[in-house]
Amino acid sequence: MSMRRVVAAAAGFVALVGLATACGHGGGAGASDTAFDAATCQGGTLTVLAQNGQGKFDPAELYTSGGGKVPTLVFRTLTTRDHTTGGPESARVVPDLATDTGEPSQDATVWTYHLRPGLKYEDGTPITTQDIKYGIERSFSPQLPGGPPYLRDWLVGGEQYQGPYNGGGDLASIETPDSATIVFRLTKPEGDFPYLATATQFAPVPRDKDTGTDYQKHPISSGPYEVVSNDSGKNIVLQRNPYWSRSIDDQRLACPDRIVYTSGLDPAVINQRLVASSGDDARAVSGDTNIDATVLARLNGDPSLRRRVAVGDFGATQYLAFNPRVQPFDNPLVRQAISYAVDRQAVINAVGGSALAKPATTFLPDQPAFGYTPYDYFPAGPSGDPAEAKQVLAQAGYPNGLTITLTHSTTPGDTGPAVATAVQQALQKAGITVRLDPLDDDDYQTKTQLPSSEPGFFIGGWGADWPSGGPFLAPIFDGRQILEAGGNFNSAQLDDPQVNAEIDAANRLTDPAQAARAWGALDAQLGKQAWTVPLYHPIYQMLVGKDVENAYVSEWNGMYDLSRISVK
Template identity: 80%
Template sequence: MSLPNKRGATAATASLALLAALATACGGPANGSTAAAFDPATCQGGTLTVLAHSGQGKFDPAQLYTSGGGKVPTLVFRTLTTRDHTTAGPDGAKVVPDLATDIGEPNQDATVWTYHLKPGLKFEDGTPIRAQDVKYGIERSFSPELPGGPPYLRDWLVGGEQYQGPYHGGGDLASIQTPNDSTLVFQLTKPEGDFPFLATATQFAPVPQAKDTGADYQKHPISSGPYEVVSNDDGKQMVLARNPYWSRSIDDQRLACPDKIVYTSGLDPSVINQRLLASSGDDARAVSGDTDIDASVLARLNGDPALRKRVAVGNFGETDYLAFNPKVKPFDNPLVRQAISYAVDRQSVINAVGGSAVAKPATTFLPDQAAFGYTPYDDFPAGPSGDPAKAKQVLAQAGYPDGLTITLSHSTTSVTSGPDVATAVQQALAKAGITVKLDPSSDDDYSTKIQTPAQEPGFFITGWGADWPSGGPFLAPIFDGRQILTDGNFNTAQLDDPQVNAEIDAANRLTDPAQSAKAWGQLDVELGKQAWDVPLFHPVYQRLFGSAVKNAYVSQWNGVYDLSRISVK
């Protein structure tokens, strides 16, 4: 998913701007509850409050852009698979069964996937969950009336490109077969070893056709998870209460400790941190929904051990980087791209987004997590502050012994791709004899410009976040030549290399996670040598929680709290 204007809401860096004034005051992430163990004594009811800046939006499983994590939708919608909610840290990025008995049975080339539902599954009204309900839930996500979900199903399922959903006589999608009430068979257009990851998306949540109210379904979707929707103000304010037909005996992934969950949005990030810092009344049993700690919290961490214990630290698969368009001179010259790679001062960029407490330097495109296939490399080693002398040497080899002038496009307001980062890059490149002119655009205009090949600038700041922790949704959208689009394009280099495309296909065929990760890591190493981009940093997430909250940790799948594990006193 593209950053900063993501296609989905998998991660947020809402309060990074507030950290800029305190760049490296704490010298790194707090040693908070990064992998809190479950305490059975605290799993005894109560009300958990989630304080958020952004609303949930349309709370319809067809329209949500979320998968596998522990956000609010996971409390209401069970899916065929999910992330491992029982484990904090890197192992929590693994796929495990949810409604299904396993993570899926592929045929030999991973073009057919079969799932079997667990026995005893029920909706909130006590009716059984059937394979046909899962099929219907997926089919309705194709309807033009329900936009917003991820695009993979349309691309991956046979007939998906033309299918318009079951409304208006659209019929069913023949590539999803239900030979009986507990079996689903998916026919894919091409091998996809990552299908178990996709099956964590809310589009795989069962929807009973008789209860489908179309665009109004989001007001009261039928729960298959531990909580049902009591009230929903367009995703801005929501109240969830226990689903009486759910139990831990049929769901080993969600603890569902609180009796009630109240989601409140529209809050300023600073207000969220102030309320959690004070931790009084209901706020003692509250967590941040989408806001990182701000400067006021950071400034107190070293001197307040009790407060440090109320900060959860985690990572999400995201890389922010400088992008080149080789169709624009002089970026068609690999040596120019290499010279810029040597010249970049990553530490100054990290300081610009808030310091080492919230970001760590990146020299690889893949995030530094094993699930993605991370393989360390640094093809243009320049240390944390850049190597302007080496950059000048390579620039001379490129035919620019006296330096050159280029333009860097950036957003006007984004923290990660905005003026502060652009200025840091400008100052670093100046030391190497490269004059950088800055070209700012409003966020909406900027997104349109960098995602439209006909308008794409030669040099700009962007980022990519994972839809799930695998190399596939990270490298393919950026480097697969068959994914170059006339608009909404993320292949910034507009690279269409048959060899790269073939390696992407080969990696997609792999269904063993270890083999898949190795293949994506090898491809990342190969691509890195070409300097199609300059990785800058990977974000670090630090989030505060109330003093009466237990078992809080930040999921490495999506960088937010796993609400399904949290308990309150």
């Protein structure tokens, strides 16, 4: 698990270093001998096999944005990510219900949107901006928790607002001068607002159809599919929305007639079923599970199987976190020595090998949308440089080495025992004795996210809520986001006025290219201080059944885009 977003577990996979992967990053799977034709792709049933359920299927309670997952098939939002292609372009934000990605005021504190004409719900009634306003307002209700927190922070009056239930009234900072126009007034400049507008909280909800906490049983569709049945988000069946068409949605193809989402499956079972591709599994895809060692070992010798694997990235970084309020991590040279000593290849082997992870020396993921700016201030090669680490450690005042404690989760995976042991063994070569402090996952997250109990040294991870440097760097390094009561991700507890000011300056930028450059420059500046030791970025390799076509992994979230897939 990343700290906020789910990252596909790689635990238990053997190291398969150097194994040839199926496709390039963003590559498609399910290719056939004939060219895919969107005009003739309609029909059939697509099955999605998943380990995890969707949770409460209410747009207010879902924590998702812009990807091609199940919610995007039912809920359209003001904006979405680019569904029309894989690769880096799939990280772009594009219009969805709106005619464009938003009209900002000069200082990006006011954003205006206009709806496309002809939009309708599954029952044929028109979609209005009043419905979008109401959908956002109900997401503030304590009865409907789980959505992202940004609207509460960004909208004027959002911090105190408790939703429309129980006489709560409306939120004045969302204005609807007519049924096709909606205006948002923010507390501060936010150039990333178009990315936030991809979140399901921006899906329209008709007030007269709102059933409160029961709405998730049958939410009213604004997308290409409507809900037939929903077993608490564990198993969901969708069928076509008769009032949706490609003429009012240029992002989703909606090829299958039905989509069946099945969860609660063991990852190994998912891969076994997709490899076999028997019966309905021939027209199935993995919903949230990477291929495992068994599949990886077969790829080079089985071209037909290799064609059924797509490779992609999700913007995430696993890293070692320091709390400089705990000695000796208040000493920058100690942090630098550890940076030199880390054996990234051993860590990557611990999570499945080079087919499933790539070394990281920057905090930002290595994708242009985030503002990736290459740097390596403590070059140690793939296996670490213990000799250099010892020299820096001596300069720090520890010529005979030192003993430290590394806190980690007992749950196998990115923050688990295998990674902790790899770090322990690498640092031992540099004269640093590492005592391991294992905690069950709940205690681990509570302890590492509470400033008063935060350990000095632990394994962390972060995945962005959208592909931009803002939701990646601000929660980790903005001093104003230190949460003393818990849920804190600023492990360095850094509150540097200059860094805070640079975050504000980048947030004002509404041009994605300019913003990316600003975030990249800030990342490069922060990297010099060794507040963290980046370890790796995950790679996604996901499998489809033999009768699936036009399947590719989104660069937005690392999952298959269900809105473009077809089945034979």
